[in-house]
Amino acid sequence: MTARWTNWSGSVVCQPRELARPASEAAVLELIGAASANDRTVRVTGTGHSFTPLCATDDVLLSLDDLQGLIAIDPVASTATLWAGTKIARATELLLAAGWSLENQGDVDVQSLAGAVSTGTHGTGPRLGSLSTQVAALRIATADGRLVDCSPAADASAFRAAQVSFGILGVITAVTLRVLPAYRLHERLWQVPIDDCLAELPTHIAAHRHFEFFWYPTTDLAHMKALDPTDEEPAAVAGREGERVDYSGRIFPTVRERRFNEIEYALPAAAGPECFADVRRLMRDRFADVTWPVEYRTLAADDIWLSPAYGRETVTISVHDAADRPFAKFFAAVEAIFRRYDGRPHWGKIHTLSAAELGELYPRWDDAMAVRRRIDPAGRFLNEHLRRVVGEA
Ligand SMILES: Cc1cc2nc3c(=O)[nH]c(=O)nc-3n(C[C@H](O)[C@H](O)[C@H](O)COP(=O)(O)OP(=O)(O)OC[C@H]3O[C@@H](n4cnc5c(N)ncnc54)[C@H](O)[C@@H]3O)c2cc1C
Structure with missing residues (x-):
């Protein structure tokens, strides 16, 4: 047995038999070959930032940290x-x-x-x-x-x-x-009462290349963020509160120091405001002890078979709680709301759906599963969580 492996939030802990760091494609193939020869399963991890047990295994776990560039x-x-x-x-x-x-x-x-x-x-x-x-x-x-x-x-x-x-x-x-x-983005951060944000939501979303807000339940404020391409130099906004300009890759990311767990569903865009109102009511009425914010974002429709935005303009709503607090009851109540609006779960964030439920949500589910059976008929790359997700438990 090797050292134990844990994901970022600590919600998933496992003890792989082998934790390998292949540094070439040949080494990846060799590890897969050895696993097949010994009838072992293989999982692969990136940075372990998923909250669901996608990477959990007591067999072979690969990290591609040495295959970068x-x-x-x-x-x-x-x-x-x-x-x-x-x-x-x-x-x-x-x-x-x-x-x-x-x-x-x-x-x-x-x-x-x-x-x-x-x-x-x-x-x-x-x-x-x-x-x-x-x-x-x-x-x-x-x-x-x-x-x-x-x-x-x-x-x-x-x-x-x-x-x-x-x-x-x-x-x-x-x-x-x-x-x-390469392009630069202008960032603007500002806060308004949540009802003011919601009243102007379609305008905010339409006005910016990127718009999102975090609603803080304890203050009832919306912390809003808008990003737009700009030709300005970073110095142009120096000293202006809540504004920054830099290359896009330096503006998009934030640093998350406090650990949390998260559930996020992708909803038909038109249902976003009503679904958010239900989540807000739930937190006010039944989970007033949760102080973590709720994030509201938008996504264009796409054509990727297992993408939560498949075939529909999308709003995503993400609900968080501190990593050291039990989340099951709270997230179950939130998930019940998301499901009323035909929501599809983020694959890396907490959800409880099985293959039968997922199949109802994804028009190309059967096609995707047929590809899985064609490419990995023996289920070499499945773990317990994934067997439930793909319906081969
Ligand atoms: C602080 C934080 C912020 C986040 N912010 C966002 C956000 O803004 N938007 C959003 O959508 N999500 C967000 N997430 C979720 C996160 O982006 C996803 O869970 C993502 O999958 C994590 O990437 P990872 O490299 O850590 O992959 P892991 O969590 O290690 O793995 C994720 C999945 O990818 C598979 N995988 C990894 N590498 C390979 C490979 N080489 N080949 C095949 N499969 C592979 C794994 O097997 C697993 O199924 C956030 C999570 C955290 C903890």
């Missing part, structure tokens, strides 16, 4: 290929040095590219998709010892399934992303 940039196609273990922060600095930026990012940039892509990690912006939508091609080391390159032009069904696939198809070794010429 830029492989190539294609300036004609506007794509960049990076090793899958590259942390987002490193990716954005490598890209910036070459004159490129990511189209959109989430709240933090410590995740690995493959981990973030595999769960549909997203930021905010009604015309922008998750990181998975920025993927142009993936290379996957599969259970039968092959390296499979998939893209819209090569094994398109594997690609649509793999873009959000939480490690059930194999080990992604390289990620090709669509990138934009």
Whole structure:
């Protein structure tokens, strides 16, 4: 047995038989081959920032922390290929040095590219998709010892399934992303009473490339954030409270020092305000002891089979509580609200749904599961949590 492994929030703890750090694709294939020969299962982890037991195993756990860096940039196609273990922060600095930026990012940039892509990690912006939508091609080391390159032009069904696939198809070794010429963002942070924010919500969302708010239940204030592209220099806003200008990859991320657990569902955009009102009422009436904020973001519709934004304009609502507090009762009550609005859970955040329930929410569920059975018929890449998720418990 090796040392125990735990995720960022501490909600998942396991003791893998082997924790390996392959530094090349050949080493990844060798580890998969050895696992197959010994009938072991394999899970792969990025930074361990998922709250669900996606990476939990007592068998073989791979970390791609030694498989990081830029492989190539294609300036004609506007794509960049990076090793899958590259942390987002490193990716954005490598890209910036070459004159490129990511189209959109989430709240933090410590995740690995493959981990973030595999769960549909997203930021905010009604015309922008998750990181998975920025993927142009993936290379996957599969259970039968092959390296499979998939893209819209090569094994398109594997690609649509793999873009959000939480490690059930194999080990992604390289990620090709669509990138934009490097750009700067202007950030504005400000606070208003939540009812004022809600009254103007469609205007705020339409007015900015990125808009989100955090509602703090104890003060009833909305902490709002708007980001927009700018040609200004950072010095232009020096001294202006709540404003910053810098390259996009330096503006998107924040630092989360206090640990928490989180549930987040993706909802049809039109249902966002009503669903948020229900969550607010629930917290006021039954969970007034929860002081952590609720985050409200937007996402464009996409065509990725297991993406929570599949086929619909989306609002995401994220509910948090401190990592050292029991969350099951609170999150169950929140999840019941999300489910009333046909919400789809974030794959990396707490949820209780089984394959049958998920199948109802995803029109291409059966297609994605057929790809899984084709690529990993023996379930080499499943753990207990995932067997329940894919319906092979
Ligand atoms: C503080 C914090 C802030 C967050 N902010 C956001 C946010 O703004 N937006 C958002 O959408 N989510 C957010 N999340 C959730 C987080 O982005 C996702 O859970 C993401 O998957 C974590 O990436 P990771 O590298 O830590 O992957 P892990 O949690 O280690 O793994 C996630 C999944 O990816 C799979 N995986 C990892 N590497 C590979 C690989 N090489 N090949 C195949 N599969 C692989 C794993 O098996 C697992 O199924 C946040 C989480 C935390 C803790």
